Amino acid sequence: MEYQIKPAQGKLGILIPGLGAVATTVIAGVEAIKKGLAQPVGSLTQMGNIRLGKRTENRYPLIKDFVPLAGMEEIVFGGWDVYSDNVYQSAMNAKVLEPGLLEPIKAELEAIKPMKAVFDKSYVKNLDGTNVKEAATKWDLAQALMQDIEQFKKDNNCTRVVIVWCASTEKYTEETAVHQTIEAFEAGLKNNDPNIAPSMIYAYAALKSNVPFANGAPNLTVDIPAIVALSKELNVPIAGKDFKTGQTLMKTIVAPGLAARALGVRGWFSSNILGNRDGLVLDDPENFKTKEVSKLSVLEEILNADMNPELYGELYHKVRINYYPPHGDNKESWDNIDIFGWLGYQMQIKINFLCRDSILAAPIVLDLALFMDLAHRAGMDGIQEWLSFYFKAPQTAPDLKPEHDIFKQLIKLQNTLRHIMGEDLITHLGLDYYQELVEAL
Ligand SMILES: NC(=O)c1ccc[n+]([C@@H]2O[C@H](COP(=O)([O-])OP(=O)(O)OC[C@H]3O[C@@H](n4cnc5c(N)ncnc54)[C@H](O)[C@@H]3O)[C@@H](O)[C@H]2O)c1
Numbered sequence: 001m002e003y004q005i006k007p008a009q010g011k012l013g014i015l016i017p018g019l020g021a022v023a024t025t026v027i028a029g030v031e032a033i034k035k036g037l038a039q040p041v042g043s044l045t046q047m048g049n050i051r052l053g054k055r056t057e058n059r060y061p062l063i064k065d066f067v068p069l070a071g072m073e074e075i076v077f078g079g080w081d082v083y084s085d086n087v088y089q090s091a092m093n094a095k096v097l098e099p100g101l102l103e104p105i106k107a108e109l110e111a112i113k114p115m116k117a118v119f120d121k122s123y124v125k126n127l128d129g130t131n132v133k134e135a136a137t138k139w140d141l142a143q144a145l146m147q148d149i150e151q152f153k154k155d156n157n158c159t160r161v162v163i164v165w166c167a168s169t170e171k172y173t174e175e176t177a178v179h180q181t182i183e184a185f186e187a188g189l190k191n192n193d194p195n196i197a198p199s200m201i202y203a204y205a206a207l208k209s210n211v212p213f214a215n216g217a218p219n220l221t222v223d224i225p226a227i228v229a230l231s232k233e234l235n236v237p238i239a240g241k242d243f244k245t246g247q248t249l250m251k252t253i254v255a256p257g258l259a260a261r262a263l264g265v266r267g268w269f270s271s272n273i274l275g276n277r278d279g280l281v282l283d284d285p286e287n288f289k290t291k292e293v294s295k296l297s298v299l300e301e302i303l304n305a306d307m308n309p310e311l312y313g314e315l316y317h318k319v320r321i322n323y324y325p326p327h328g329d330n331k332e333s334w335d336n337i338d339i340f341g342w343l344g345y346q347m348q349i350k351i352n353f354l355c356r357d358s359i360l361a362a363p364i365v366l367d368l369a370l371f372m373d374l375a376h377r378a379g380m381d382g383i384q385e386w387l388s389f390y391f392k393a394p395q396t397a398p399d400l401k402p403e404h405d406i407f408k409q410l411i412k413l414q415n416t417l418r419h420i421m422g423e424d425l426i427t428h429l430g431l432d433y434y435q436e437l438v439e440a441l
Pocket of ligand 1: 017018019020021022023080081082083094117118119120124129165167168169170198199217218242243244245246277357358360361
């Protein structure tokens with residue numbers, strides 16, 4: 001397949017539903033980086049390298065020099081929130097970044113004021129905002145979002161826009177009839193079907209506006225047949241769900257290592273305390289359930305009990321999240337891992353990660369925005385499974401098991417970049433080097 005990638009010309013708008021801790025950390029970060037005040041650490045697009053060709057060729061360009069991505073200077077931010085605080089005020093409230101870092105970019109951040117949100121309290125009980133759109137139907141709300149996108153594009157002179165959902169986790173829901181086809185979904189928008197969540201209205205409006213949509217929270221959103229079909233029909237990429245940060249990031253680094261060494265795992269107890277607004281929302285059991293399902297899926301896939309019942313058949317996996325305001329955005333997690341080795345002898349691993357959630361999530365938002373824009377310009381539509389690297393619960397085609405192992409996810413991402421750029425894929429076989437040596441003798 002030949003990819004004709006359109007050049008990244010003009011401004012790229014990154015629109016974010018939910019201008020809270022994660023969103024303000026990425027926006028402030030990009031503005032600070034533009035001014036040379038900080039480095040984009042943790043961003044694969046900005047600081048990661050990719051090997052091309054044979055190991056002997058020594059070609060390891062930066063990813064941003066290999067694929068045509070939008071430059072930092074070309075990015076413009078905007079978004080929606082149920083609170084009317086501008087991005088500077090919201091960043092100050094979130095307390096992720098130091099006031100000293102925010103001061104030199106205060107004017108840029110104050111200029112970004114949230115548009116009125118599409119919000120339904122029955123999906124997020126613990127929030128009460130007033131910066132909310134009023135309309136008779138969900139269909140009208142979708143039209144209003146489309147107008148917002150169009151207006152933003154015009155006002156900021158953008159050639160392209162992408163959306164990354166950074167709003168609160170919605171309550172746990174499962175697919176119903178209204179999610180099955182585009183026709184059923186559109187009828188549901190018109191008759192206010194309660195099973196259509198606000199995040200789905202944003203996703204629908206994005207696709208109808210030719211705007212790629214990535215979902216950073218664990219809610220269903222784009223992970224329903226109607227939205228998948230729409231993204232194929234309109235040739236717009238989608239991706240999700242739930243940014244892979246903190247504890248799950250560690251899990252998908254450590255578990256593949258244990259499985260690689262054929263070590264057994266009997267138990268994995270994960271607990272977290274966090275005190276930001278995300279923690280407050282997750283304090284409601286219905287919203288916690290959405291997160292729990294997303295977090296639990298990871299180990300089951302990496303430590304496949306069906307394939308290896310002797311090693312993983314007894315695995316007991318538990319995840320707890322507790323709201324603890326004094327910690328703010330500085331989440332603390334503890335993992336107790338009961339493993340066993342040769343002849344069944346038991347061992348334990350303890351991980352105590354004092355992480356900063358939004359510091360880990362911000363570069364993911366930036367990378368997703370840039371890669372989704374690249375995918376769109378390359379003519380890739382539907383589910384972008386090659387971006388699984390960034391998600392706790394990667395979206396896949398129906399009946400296809402997601403890949404959770406972070407190392408396999410990275411190989412897939414890099415090979416996709418090589419593929420669309422017409423470079424050889426890398427298998428890591430390496431036997432040809434030795435064959436060449438033999439032939440040279
Ligand atoms: N921080 C991380 O490491 C991380 C990791 C994975 C997923 N996430 C998810 O990312 C999201 C954002 O996290 P955060 O820490 O920034 O939370 P946050 O509470 O600071 O920000 C979320 C913002 O979304 C707003 N909001 C809620 N519903 C909205 C709607 N319908 N439209 C527009 N705005 C709405 C809230 O008012 C809030 O300002 C959450 O869903 C969280 O679960 C975060």
